Amino acid sequence: MSIDTVDRTASRPEAAPLETPGRRRQRISTGILIAGVGVLLLVGLASTDGSARFALSDAFDEVQLPTVTVPGFTTVLVCGLLCLAAAVGYLSGSLRGRWPVLAGAVAGLAVVMGFLTWAASGRELPFPVSNQFAGTLSLATPLVFGALCGVLCERSGIVNVSIEGQFLSAAFAAAIVGSLTSSVPAALIAAVLAGLVMAALLAVFSINYLVNQVVLGVVLNLLAVGVTGFLFDQLVEPASLKYNSAPVLEPLPIPGLASIPFFGRVLFEQNILAYLAAISVFVVWLVLYRTTWGLRIRAVGEHPEAADTVGISVRGIRWSAVLAGGVFGGLGGSFFTLASTGSFTKEFTVGNGFIALAAVIMGRWHPVLASIMCLFFGFVTQMASQLQTLSTPMPSQFLLILPYVATIIAVAGLVGRVRPPAADGIPYEK
């Protein structure tokens, strides 16, 4: 037979693309969510009066930028209508190709703009925009480190629920060593070592002893809480001057760039850890997708048997990925001590490790997407605290929820292949 049947059929056109039930459900639920938020904005119109002012610079800036004033009613109306338009697009199913992504992004932005305007309109004080963004970056820094830790572990097939525990022990180590040595580098090294120890515990039990990884992660978190709490009570608190007064990281303005109006203050007046986080995102991306080590990490996370049959040590690669994650976990933990007051308190990291884990999943196990999710979470937290100072009429808990809704909409709009590494969480037994 001369015809190559396989190739001939492979090149045949696929059956007409039809919407699968899963896709349809996702599209409709996204549409309903956006529509709901749009309706909420329009309801909010009743209590929107006057104009909303947004301050682009604060009193200490060299170059004073004008305060932007937008008409409250019109802006909220436009934002609400944009949401409804996007919702109609989703619900009617008429969006094709790139359009669903675009509509999702527009709706997400409109939600944030709409609610900010609604909250700020008719207030005494302008909304400080540069504070908002600078604060976002600062809050996102430890989350980014945590997310990178999670991405590295989970890409190799190890679920890391103990990012929180790594944060906590690293923050504690940074406080103690920083206080004893008065040296920032020493504190950072101690934090990284603490992160590595926690990562090694995760690795040895999950990789060598095949312990259920989620249970193990929870236990490691409890261990970190217990050990740091005990040492804090017994050792640190009685002599807090000696053990709990680590040096604090100063902002490092980048010469030249830092004096750019608005952006300089937002982007280039951060501390060393924030710059390091930005570089790390790129480094982890490079490692995962452009190096042989990264190829092997992804292979053992997807199909460990396949890696084994070509002579790759599954355990070795998983160990290396978890330990590399530990370095980032340690750096992230050090931020809590060194970028704030230089002192540690019990259960200091308040769930940031779990938020980082959420960012990993929402960012689809991709370093860059996960970091963008971290920025979202940072933005949300910062906005809630800003709005509290503006004394808006609505309860602050409610304010806290809305931007998360915006996040979900944005994520849902970016429809694609969402699935974890195939072997994530499954111990490899030879």
Add this chain to the structure above:
Amino acid sequence: MTPSSPPAVGTGLRLRGITKRFGDLVANDSIDLDITPGEIHCLLGENGAGKTTLMNVLYGLLQPDDGTISIEGVDHAHETPKEAIAAGIGMVHQHFMLVDVFTVAENLILGREDGTTGLLNMAQARRHVRALSERYGLNVDPDAVIEDLPVGVQQRVEILKALANDAKYLILDEPTAVLTPQETDQLMSVMRSLRDEGKAIVFITHKLREVREIADKITVIRHGKVVGTAKPTDPEADLAELMVGRAVTLVVDKKLASPSPEPRLALKGVWVASPNGTLAVQDLDLDVFGGEIVCIAGVQGNGQTELAEALLGLIRVLKGSIQLDGRPLTGLTPSETIDAGLGFVPEDRKQHGCVGTFTVAENLILNHYDEHPYARGIALDLSKVRQNAAHRVDEFDIRTQSIESTVSSLSGGNQQKVVLARELSRTLALLVACQPTRGLDVGAVEFVHKRLIEERDRGTAVVIVSTELDEVVALADRIAVMYRGRVVGIVPPDTSREVLGLMMAGVPTEEALASASSTTLAEEDAALEASLEEMHHES
């Protein structure tokens, strides 16, 4: 050259006294095997005979409990896959060792990346793939993602992956299980050209037809032992006897079907989505009459499983109607479809067919435990359960120590008999059996086939989903070929393999009939027989 002559010293592979135990089970019992370059060596044996275990030992994936492996005169004790690869052994696994989300090029360089800088050189990897596919005539796109490729092409990638390491000894583990007949032919010509290049090929299979077509040497393994060698010219019945250990009838004995005047099962425009959200069955029409067997043929993953599960009510039908004896089946739960007279033999008996930790007696009433006579109010009438079990064990010749043994302690064949005994022990309107003989030894296959035909002769509409073409041809009164969720065509069982193969690749019936020569299966077999006879005379 006699088939049993060992290779010259310093060449080829020598396995001596290889023993591998898993707990009490001796998977390999002091096996000796010689592999010579330039030969296609078939390892023939039933499922579970220990062929794959032996090859995993050779490839370093398993460590033998006893015995030695010598590769070209060098002893390799406690070998790892890495050492086996370095020594020139390549293996195409039955379950492909490919990372689904990687491209072809990424899969090919995995584990053998050019490691001077630590950076991936994908441009070089692509060139490498192209060079390899050109050299061996195995056409693949280096940038294609594995999960988007048809199974046959994935297998090519597996073969290329083994060849990329300059393998001199290529092990192919049941490579034809997932292929259409045409793809099998192509694979065989690739195997021949590799052999002619001087490579040694170990071809693991249980299909006699293929062995006789391609083998240079045949080693037969039964219950973990080498039971003999054979020549490809030996008659099929002799090979089967050697493989099974007793004489077997290879032809299924069945009378002509006498179908009912009206279809008992009628599917119209049925759409079904698979659990992962893709449309598995699309706009499918099918009528099945009482007293006939319709086999659904096709390469694995073309919607057959989803169709069967939709009939049972395990997954929802999106659109269309399914009627059994004029009553709608759509929208019913599995327990309602069972009450409507459906018997179901699932594809994976361990996962879905029976509960391994339950006893034989309990498994035999799983689908009607809540009915007369087994249920008395909320209690089970255990004496009735035992009576039933004793009766079925006897009727279906289930080899078990007692009716109180757990099902997981039985062999695969006997587990399948438990499932059949349960499903066939009531009056059925429709029997749906998926891969009813997968992984069974020949004796059990005979038995299962006999019972399926008996059920047909009682007037039941029988639907059998099978990827084994031999089984399809042997059992079917009509064959419905499925491709990408649709029925390509319905043909009689004497249709040639070539036509069926083309249909399994999506070629419409008329086109397939036109492009294939009109040889029937019987003629094809006769031709093969004649050519083998000829070879026999020459040698």
